[in-house]
Amino acid sequence: MPLITSSKTQPVYDVVVVGSGAAGGQTAYTCAMSGAKVLMLEAGRNYDPVKETPMFQTNGQAPLRGGNTLDKPFGFYDATIDGGWAVPGEPYTSASADPAQKFWWWRARMLGGRTNHWGRISLRNGPYDFKPRRRDGLGLDWPMNYEDVAPYYDKVEMLIGVYGSAEGLENTPDSPPGVLQPAPAMRAGEQYARAKGKALGLPIVPIHRAVLSMKQDADKIPAKLHPNNPKAQRVLADAMRGRQACFWATPCGRGCSIKANYQSTTVHLPPALATGNLDIVPNAMAREVTTDAKGKATGVIYIDKSTGQEHRVTGRVIVLAASSAESVRIMLNSKSALHPNGLGNSSGKVGKYIMDTVGASLSGHIPALEGLPLHHEEGAGGAHTYVPWWLYKEQLAGKLGFARGYHIEFESGRRMPNGSTGAGLEYLTKGSYGRKFKEDARRYFGAQMGFAGRGEMIPNDDSFCEIDPIVKDKWGIPVLRFHWKWSEHETRQAAHMQKTFAELISAMGGSVRAKPEADGAKAIEPGGKIIHEVGGTIMGANAKNSVTNQWCQTWDVKNLFVTDGGPFCSNADKNPTLTIMALAWRSSDYLLDQLNKGNL
Amino acid sequence: MNASENSPSGPRLDRRSAIKWMFTAAAATTLLDHGLTAAATTAPAGVGYGTDPDVLKIYKPGDVWPLTFTASQRVTAAALCDVIIPADASGPSASSVGVPDFIDEWVSAPYPSHDADRTIVLAGLAWLDAESRKRFQNDFVNLVARQKNAICDDICFVPKAEPEFLNGAHFFKRFRDLTAGGYYTTPEGMKDIGYIGNVPLDKFEGPPIEVLQKLGLA
Numbered sequence: 139m140p141l142i143t144s145s146k147t148q149p150v151y152d153v154v155v156v157g158s159g160a161a162g163g164q165t166a167y168t169c170a171m172s173g174a175k176v177l178m179l180e181a182g183r184n185y186d187p188v189k190e191t192p193m194f195q196t197n198g199q200a201p202l203r204g205g206n207t208l209d210k211p212f213g214f215y216d217a218t219i220d221g222g223w224a225v226p227g228e229p230y231t232s233a234s235a236d237p238a239q240k241f242w243w244w245r246a247r248m249l250g251g252r253t254n255h256w257g258r259i260s261l262r263n264g265p266y267d268f269k270p271r272r273r274d275g276l277g278l279d280w281p282m283n284y285e286d287v288a289p290y291y292d293k294v295e296m297l298i299g300v301y302g303s304a305e306g307l308e309n310t311p312d313s314p315p316g317v318l319q320p321a322p323a324m325r326a327g328e329q330y331a332r333a334k335g336k337a338l339g340l341p342i343v344p345i346h347r348a349v350l351s352m353k354q355d356a357d358k359i360p361a362k363l364h365p366n367n368p369k370a371q372r373v374l375a376d377a378m379r380g381r382q383a384c385f386w387a388t389p390c391g392r393g394c395s396i397k398a399n400y401q402s403t404t405v406h407l408p409p410a411l412a413t414g415n416l417d418i419v420p421n422a423m424a425r426e427v428t429t430d431a432k433g434k435a436t437g438v439i440y441i442d443k444s445t446g447q448e449h450r451v452t453g454r455v456i457v458l459a460a461s462s463a464e465s466v467r468i469m470l471n472s473k474s475a476l477h478p479n480g481l482g483n484s485s486g487k488v489g490k491y492i493m494d495t496v497g498a499s500l501s502g503h504i505p506a507l508e509g510l511p512l513h514h515e516e517g518a519g520g521a522h523t524y525v526p527w528w529l530y531k532e533q534l535a536g537k538l539g540f541a542r543g544y545h546i547e548f549e550s551g552r553r554m555p556n557g558s559t560g561a562g563l564e565y566l567t568k569g570s571y572g573r574k575f576k577e578d579a580r581r582y583f584g585a586q587m588g589f590a591g592r593g594e595m596i597p598n599d600d601s602f603c604e605i606d607p608i609v610k611d612k613w614g615i616p617v618l619r620f621h622w623k624w625s626e627h628e629t630r631q632a633a634h635m636q637k638t639f640a641e642l643i644s645a646m647g648g649s650v651r652a653k654p655e656a657d658g659a660k661a662i663e664p665g666g667k668i669i670h671e672v673g674g675t676i677m678g679a680n681a682k683n684s685v686t687n688q689w690c691q692t693w694d695v696k697n698l699f700v701t702d703g704g705p706f707c708s709n710a711d712k713n714p715t716l717t718i719m720a721l722a723w724r725s726s727d728y729l730l731d732q733l734n735k736g737n738l
Numbered sequence: 739m740n741a742s743e744n745s746p747s748g749p750r751l752d753r754r755s756a757i758k759w760m761f762t763a764a765a766a767t768t769l770l771d772h773g774l775t776a777a778a779t780t781a782p783a784g785v786g787y788g789t790d791p792d793v794l795k796i797y798k799p800g801d802v803w804p805l806t807f808t809a810s811q812r813v814t815a816a817a818l819c820d821v822i823i824p825a826d827a828s829g830p831s832a833s834s835v836g837v838p839d840f841i842d843e844w845v846s847a848p849y850p851s852h853d854a855d856r857t858i859v860l861a862g863l864a865w866l867d868a869e870s871r872k873r874f875q876n877d878f879v880n881l882v883a884r885q886k887n888a889i890c891d892d893i894c895f896v897p898k899a900e901p902e903f904l905n906g907a908h909f910f911k912r913f914r915d916l917t918a919g920g921y922y923t924t925p926e927g928m929k930d931i932g933y934i935g936n937v938p939l940d941k942f943e944g945p946p947i948e949v950l951q952k953l954g955l956a
Contacts, residue, residue: 183790192793194936198923199796201787203840207849209786220789323944330953385938510949516935517942554936555928560918564911569895571822571914572887576930579918580828583931 140411141184141249141418144442144449148417151177152733154438154453156424156468159251161459161702163402163410164294164719168726170415171370174733177451179422179440181460182220182247187254187403191217191395193388196554203557213556217254217393217401221246223666227612231619238659241492241603241620242666243463249420250403251461252669253715254393258348258400258520259547260300261712262291264309266530270596270708274534274541276627277596278491278707281679281688284311290720292317296359297374298400298719299381301518302346310526319351321522322386325515327507327550327587328523334646335525338638345524345547348400348716349390354378369413377409389554390519399519422449425615426472426481427456427698433476435698441613455697455729455738459722462704463492463603466674467618469700470605480605482692482700487685488675490602492620493709495670496544496593497663498632502643502650503566507550507585515551515584523548527711540630544593544711546638552584559583565651586651589642591635594711595628597673601665622665629658636661670714672703690725697738701725782806782856784848799836799843806846807838810877814863815841817879821886822917829930832921840920841913855912862909869906 152174155162162178170176192215197204200214207214211222220226223242232240246252265284270277292314301319304312321344324332332342356378364370381404382396390399397404410416421443428436428450437452458465466489470480480488527543560579567578600623605616636654643650655661678684681693690705692698701722703714732738784803799805807815816833819841823832832838845856866889870878874885881889890910892903899907921927950956 190794195793195796196923196925196928196936198925198927200793201791201797201799201802202844202847203919203923207786207847208851209789209791209849214787214791215793222789226789322942326945326949326953329945329950329955333953333955384942385940386942387936387938506953510952511946512932512934513946513949514935514937514939514942515945552933552935555919555922555931555933557919557923558915559922559931561915564895564897569898569911571890571894571910572824573826575914575918576823576826576828579922580931583933 141420144419144422144445144447146417147177147419147449147451148175149452151175151417151451151453153177153455153457153729154179154451155457155459156438157251157459157461157464157702158249158407158418159253159402159459159461159702160715160718161722162457163250163253163406164722165457165459165701165726166416167406167410168723169730170410170413171364171367171373172730173413174415174730176410176416177453178416178418179424179438179451180249180418180420181423181443182249182251182420184420185219185249185254185403187217187250187393187401188395188397191393193392193395197556205557212255212391215392217391218246218252219248221248228617229609229611230617231606231609233619233621237664238624239622240664241494241601241622242664243618243620243671244666244669245461245464249418250401250407253400253402255391256715257713258390259713260295260298260302260346260348260716261545262311262313263287263710263712263717264311266309267708267710267712270542276541278676278678280707281677286688287717287720287724290724291716293363293723294716294719297363298348298405299350299354300346300348300716301344301351303344305341305343307341307343307526308530318346322351322518324523325517325551326510326513327504328548330504330506331548331550331587331642331646332523335642338641338645339528340525340546340642341528342523342525345521347518347520349518349520350381350383350398351518353383354381373409373412376412377405380408381405384518386514386518387516388519389516423613423615424460424468425613426468427458429472429474429477429481429695433695435481435695441615443613455699455733457699457701457729458704459701462672462674462702462706463618465700465702465704466603467605467615469675471616477694482675482685482694482698484694485682485685487683489604490599491597491673491676491707492601492603492671493595493597493673493706494665495668495709495711495713496595496624496628496631497591497668498635498655498661499588499590500636500639500643500650500652500654501586501588502639502646502648503582504585504587504643504646504648506647507587508581510584512552516553517551521548538630538634540627540634542594542596542627542631542711544591544631544635546635547590547592549588549590550584562651587643587646587648589639591632591639592668592711592713593628593631593635595709596625597676597708598623598625603674624659624662624665626658629662631658632662633658670703670709672706672709672714675700675704676707677705678707689728690721691728699725699729782846782848784846786848799839803843803846803848805839805842807842810867811860811863812838812842813879814867814877817886818863818866818913819917821890822914823921829926832917835921835924835926837917837920837924841916844916855916858909858912859916862906862913865906865909
């Protein structure tokens, strides 16, 4: 992609966006398509999925059979560059030595950020999810309703391409007709689970993922997304014609060179660049937002990692989309006489109420899946099926002992072998080796199913981040220090997941590989491990107890916006990326309108 | 993240257990003779592939960090690989498709998470030869199939292993997992186990009717 260097930036931009992932990509896209001049700063290197994706490489062609290492925590082919839970030279700290109170912070230093490798699961928050406190008295309500956001879910789904179906389930919104792409057929294991899970009352339905199951309609969608904007329509139509439908062969976590799935680098940035309205500077590590004597934001100071030099850029509007915790860090490091506690922090809430998703998993051996005739099971490079939360009524009646729900994700089928294939089978083989072992390996390949729960965490006072008073990164920028604590709502939910998975495996005639964990505090993944980090710059109805309004606009500085997951004031079980994009588009529309009216 | 992104890593002895075994094994005479305490606890010299490796390149063991098996370790590892995965009608043997090189790469890797495996594999290979000499007066590679099996039968299943073979059983379990992972990721191994994916398709239609019938769903 044609990026620029620090010396080529314009004297002033309409909008300066920090970050290039789901939030930065969507913000820059919406602004540039509308004609605003946009500068994007990305802390990592340029990255081009068309040229760099290892689409068909097998694990046998990678060091260590592609397995996880400190350098590549999700494996060799994972589309994460210079990232993971530890980034060399860019530490963060934990306030407590207790592992249960540690927050794991995943970052990716590359154009497109975490959208290059994400799971592509794209679930809408439902009506309850925007008003959780009204429903059960816990947590925080959003200052808007599902109906306010729904049109933007429609737009994002049409732009990025999401497959799924309409099921009419409680708090699990259907998209309007014509918005979603067709859901792919369920795999054998998924169909078997659906049949056997009925007895447990589990609604096993097509999941929604940002993968093109067919080519997008480039003749119709652009006019729907950009009415009265012929240039934007033309640019988007060209970009859509350059995307191919999924060819059902390779894992999405590597990225996609044919642009069949959504990543910012293949979907948001190419059309935004094609307008001529977007400049991108890579290797630009933002340090602080500058302000004028009246307290308005004026620009961003960043370190150019390729030279170590400090640079200043100027914008009429500044948008932080750096990931929720990184945006907190920038705001808290932006101190001035008018903003002594950091920018946008008169409420003292910047850094407060950080959340992740509750995660627990269990796998089982399903004898019915042994020895099925060979057939293609890669599918769309991820799940086709899931179980949306199904116990709303029981939960509201107080029967479950925890307040919020979870959904279940599946893993099944004979997928590309990795370094763990054929491993850990002793509990089934009783220790076979030789020809018997080879027979066993064939027999059990694809006869395992994995179940992962992804649940809602309620924001709490003990989970927050702040600036570490001592530690700085290699660029001299003070780092974040995290505080973390799950409440019993989360740990009990994790124990419930384990019980449910074991029941489902049993209903399928299977056996669990490891005993289900009854102690939720042991079953739950550490904070941050699910990489659904949100909160920290929460939105709310007034300036006293929140950082932004419903438009992701900070209460204190009207030309400063935060469009990543930071403004989330709850974290429903629905994976946050789709909502981040919907809110970023909505905020950008508001921002452009205010800019045109001269209000910023 | 979805479940499939958490690529599973094989079950393995934690570092503490491995070191504990080192002490136990060292006390049992034979290991000390091979100077193994030093070999197994010295970290390998290479560096990792870094956080931005060339992911398009095709790698083979030894390309990124040096391999460290001695000639005798290599011979014993290859012999054990082929006891675990011999040639049959569906595929070749593990050693014929380079699995010992992979295991060498694995135990030579400069990542701390590989230290425990380095310890257990090197100590285990030495134990295997020592046990072979004790029982049959020859190194493992030179034993006939019946003799190899006699030793392997004692260590192939941890829950059934006699106390004196428990450490050997833990080694065998880990070595079998590495052999399997190494083998089934080769083109021959993928074919052997029944993997037919990684090829583009025009459309995805789900399982064919005979699969659904077998599952009682059609």
